[in-house]
Amino acid sequence: MDKTFKVALFGLAPNEQNTLGSIFKLAASRSRKYVIVGADARNTAEILLVDADDPKAIQAWKSFSVHNNQIPTVKISKQISADSKEIIIRRPLTLKRVLETLDKVTIEVLKFVPELVVGGDGELNAEANAALQDAASSVQQVKKSGVKALVVDDSAAVRKSMEIQLGLFGMHIDYAETGEEALEHAKKTTDYDIIFLDIMMPGIDGYKVCKTLRANKHFKQTPVIMLTGKGSRFDKLKGTMAGASLYLTKPVEQEQLHSVIKQFLPQLEEAKG
Numbered sequence: 319m320d321k322t323f324k325v326a327l328f329g330l331a332p333n334e335q336n337t338l339g340s341i342f343k344l345a346a347s348r349s350r351k352y353v354i355v356g357a358d359a360r361n362t363a364e365i366l367l368v369d370a371d372d373p374k375a376i377q378a379w380k381s382f383s384v385h386n387n388q389i390p391t392v393k394i395s396k397q398i399s400a401d402s403k404e405i406i407i408r409r410p411l412t413l414k415r416v417l418e419t420l421d422k423v424t425i426e427v428l429k430f431v432p433e434l435v436v437g438g439d440g441e442l443n444a445e446a447n448a449a450l451q452d453a454a455s456s457v458q459q460v461k462k463s464g465v466k467a468l469v470v471d472d473s474a475a476v477r478k479s480m481e482i483q484l485g486l487f488g489m490h491i492d493y494a495e496t497g498e499e500a501l502e503h504a505k506k507t508t509d510y511d512i513i514f515l516d517i518m519m520p521g522i523d524g525y526k527v528c529k530t531l532r533a534n535k536h537f538k539q540t541p542v543i544m545l546t547g548k549g550s551r552f553d554k555l556k557g558t559m560a561g562a563s564l565y566l567t568k569p570v571e572q573e574q575l576h577s578v579i580k581q582f583l584p585q586l587e588e589a590k591g
Contacts, residue, residue, distance in 0.1 A: 321430060322351040323420070326363035328382070329375025330394065337411050338367070344413060348445060349432050350421055363389055365423055370395040370406065390427040392419060421449065426456045429486045429576065436479045436575065437547065437568025450482070457485035463586060465489045466509060470500040470527065471516040471545065476568075480514060483575055487586045497522030501530060508536035512582055517546040517557070525560040532561035541582040545570060 325342075327335060335354070342352045355363055360382060369375040370393035379391070392405045407419045424430040431453045433446035467489045469480045477493050484491055492507065494500040498521050504510075513531070517524035524544055531537040544562040546553065557565045563582070566574060579586055 320349050320351065321432065322353055323365055323424060324355045324363045325352050325365045325367055326355050326360040327367050328379040329369025329372040330367070334411055338416065341411070341413050341416050345417055350424055350430070352420060361386060364428065365389065365420060366391045368393050390423050392423060422452060425449065425453050426459070426486070431482065431486070432572055434479050434483055434572055436483070436570040437473070437476050437545065453482050453486065457482055460486060460488045462490060463488035465511045465583060465586060466507065467491045468494065468500065468503055468510045468513045470494045470497070470514065470519070470524070472496065472519045476516070476545070483572065487579065496520055497524065497527040500527050504531060504534065504537065510540055512541045512543065514543045514545055517544055525556060528560040528562055543578055
């Protein structure tokens, strides 16, 4: 899934604006694309680039941010302080510096990792692998949200992809490879905010796990999202009868997973904004 991110500029000399335009054109074949929007469309931007060495640009950005503080900001400067927590691109602007920094913002702040497909088995190219490695490292830096999730799946690849996807939202995650392990977790932790449950597993299947959870007063209202490689109408009906809140057929792409988070954990979407 490709996406073009709108970038608004504050300050920057014409030659640097031209450099950015050229960099963005060279990156047009990537899954992450960038385009500069005019001053009259700044409120539609998803990323702000600010000339930190220009006082007028800083003032204009501060005035704009009063009503648009949810848009992530990247500053451009000749120097970078070692203890600065701001996102900064050091001058001169180069393709590597610009794209690495903006890509980092799309992963850490905007949670965009289209390369990550839950239950997918496609080959990844070098760029996709690099993006996933960046996403995995970014998870360690994300502030914990207090939201707890249980992921139940016998596939290590699925558990890893869910670790990254949910970790980017600061969730605490417990994992289980079997239905029996899932029920053991449920005995110890009764305050899960959401449960992702595979259907086909060794031992107890997902349907029985879901029914057992729903019989427990602590999990009657907990969102249970069933993940499965099956996609028949009968399987969905069986999942619904077992008490599933939603039924997703693998491979589950990032956009689908984010829709689930938006629907069942709206507080995370609000925190992201």
